Amino acid sequence: MRMLFATTALVAASAAGAAQAQDVDLALLKAQIQALQARIDVLERQALVPTAPQPVSAPVAAAAPVIQTPPKPAPEPMRWENSPRFTDASGATFKLRGRILLDAVDAVAQRDGLADYHARELRARQLFLGVEGQNGRWGYRLEGGAVSGGAWGWDDAIIDYRLDKQTSLLVGNQKAASLEGLTSFKSITFMERGAYGDVIDAGYVLALQAVRTGTNWSLWGALQGDNINRTDAVGGYDPNQAVERMGATVRATWSPQLSDSDRLHLGAWVRRRDRGGETGFTYSAAANTAFRPQASSGATLFSTGAVGDGDTTLGLEAAWVHRALSLQGEAARIRVDRIGIDVNAALGGPNFDIVTAYASASWFATGETRPYNPNGSFGRIRVAHPLDRGGFGALEFAARYDYADFSDMAANGVAPLAAQTGLATAGTYRAVTLGANWYPYAYVRLSGNLTRARIDNRPIAGAQLDADVTVAQARLQLEF
Numbered sequence: 001m002r003m004l005f006a007t008t009a010l011v012a013a014s015a016a017g018a019a020q021a022q023d024v025d026l027a028l029l030k031a032q033i034q035a036l037q038a039r040i041d042v043l044e045r046q047a048l049v050p051t052a053p054q055p056v057s058a059p060v061a062a063a064a065p066v067i068q069t070p071p072k073p074a075p076e077p078m079r080w081e082n083s084p085r086f087t088d089a090s091g092a093t094f095k096l097r098g099r100i101l102l103d104a105v106d107a108v109a110q111r112d113g114l115a116d117y118h119a120r121e122l123r124a125r126q127l128f129l130g131v132e133g134q135n136g137r138w139g140y141r142l143e144g145g146a147v148s149g150g151a152w153g154w155d156d157a158i159i160d161y162r163l164d165k166q167t168s169l170l171v172g173n174q175k176a177a178s179l180e181g182l183t184s185f186k187s188i189t190f191m192e193r194g195a196y197g198d199v200i201d202a203g204y205v206l207a208l209q210a211v212r213t214g215t216n217w218s219l220w221g222a223l224q225g226d227n228i229n230r231t232d233a234v235g236g237y238d239p240n241q242a243v244e245r246m247g248a249t250v251r252a253t254w255s256p257q258l259s260d261s262d263r264l265h266l267g268a269w270v271r272r273r274d275r276g277g278e279t280g281f282t283y284s285a286a287a288n289t290a291f292r293p294q295a296s297s298g299a300t301l302f303s304t305g306a307v308g309d310g311d312t313t314l315g316l317e318a319a320w321v322h323r324a325l326s327l328q329g330e331a332a333r334i335r336v337d338r339i340g341i342d343v344n345a346a347l348g349g350p351n352f353d354i355v356t357a358y359a360s361a362s363w364f365a366t367g368e369t370r371p372y373n374p375n376g377s378f379g380r381i382r383v384a385h386p387l388d389r390g391g392f393g394a395l396e397f398a399a400r401y402d403y404a405d406f407s408d409m410a411a412n413g414v415a416p417l418a419a420q421t422g423l424a425t426a427g428t429y430r431a432v433t434l435g436a437n438w439y440p441y442a443y444v445r446l447s448g449n450l451t452r453a454r455i456d457n458r459p460i461a462g463a464q465l466d467a468d469v470t471v472a473q474a475r476l477q478l479e480f
Contacts, residue, residue, distance in 0.1 A: 241277030253376030267317035281308030305422025349412035
């Protein structure tokens with residue numbers, strides 16, 4: 001009985017304690033609610049108090065919106081362009097470049113007064129390796145290799161300083177004239193530049209050059225010496241006159257975009273050259289190939305010999321691109337200041353004029369168009385449907401007519417006709433070339449050319465060295 005009483009008392013005490021604790025919590029919660037209600041009352045009274053009116057001011061123009069310039073994207077450390085182009089954080093670039101051109105050539109020369117000549121050869125037309133890069137305003141391009149099995153030589157060897165986005169100063173081995181001449185050898189339509197390129201001789205020479213380009217125009221100016229691969233100048237006709245040849249070239253182009261699918265190119269250039277103390281300038285041409293059967297057979301087909309003491313050349317350029325169709329042509333007139341008879345009786349004589357020209361057309365059966373560069377040249381073909389994307393590649397068909405006339409070169413009246421070098425082969429040259437190119441990718445090209453040339457020379461001492469030349473060529477080209 002005592003135990004039951006004690007237990008009952010303990011439970012009652014516990015219940016009383018719990019009830020007392022609950023009363024304390026409720027009192028605390030009630031106090032917090034009252035404080036919160038008082039705070040709300042104060043805020044409501046403040047909201048009802050009227051504010052003093054603000055003085056009316058003149059309307060203020062809206063501030064110009066702040067244009068946030070998007071951050072310049074960081075350069076890609078490495079970008080693939082058929083070889084890697086490396087770029088560091090400062091924007092400086094470096095790229096390895098090169099090309100391999102492998103040819104098969106079959107040439108037949110049917111010559112009046114001489115035995116017919118037949119040549120067939122597999123050869124490396126070009127094996128080139130080089131580098132290019134940019135560091136701030138300074139750029140460089142260096143590329144060289146072996147041509148047709150010859151010794152190593154340099155083509156591009158250029159240091160470029162950019163004054164601004166439109167103007168560059170270039171020093172080194174470079175070109176300055178002709179639409180076909182300034183278009184890279186890798187990107188010309190035909191396998192060779194033909195007689196026009198041979199005759200005008202506007203290849204690589206050491207030069208100081210300024211180039212300014214706009215959206216559809218360009219201006220060129222160059223002071224030129226000799227090719228970088230030549231040895232030191234020696235006296236051509238006087239051992240005490242070891243003075244290198246010099247020249248100057250000015251070129252201008254205009255290329256309006258006639259429509260979304262039409263581009264016109266017009267250009268003109270003029271060049272003045274002087275041989276200095278070197279041997280005279282030679283004017284010659286071969287049938288669409290740097291492989292010259294005339295050299296291998298020991299018989300010259302079309303050449304004036306080294307008769308030029310100096311010359312002045314005026315060249316005109318024109319091209320029109322309409323979608324897959326491209327028309328292109330150039331013409332040049334060369335005024336040759338001939339070497340004096342007192343310098344060399346076999347080469348000397350009166351001054352004369354040379355006329356040379358070509359006209360060509362190409363068409364892409366697969367719809368591509370020739371890309372045009374602002375500096376007045378054509379670039380690498382962009383293949384719309386390459387093989388690796390399930391396409392056929394790009395297929396191009398082309399034709400060209402070449403012409404050159406040396407017949408204004410006259411005898412000097414001093415030396416016997418047969419002794420006057422070049423007179424017997426200073427005639428006229430006409431040729432037609434048919435070509436086809438297949439580009440499975442932008443950097444790979446397979447080409448075929450067929451050239452039929454006719455050379456008409458003047459009769460000298462009862463002989464006339466005319467010739468019909470047929471050249472068939474095929475090429476596999478890869479560049480990077």
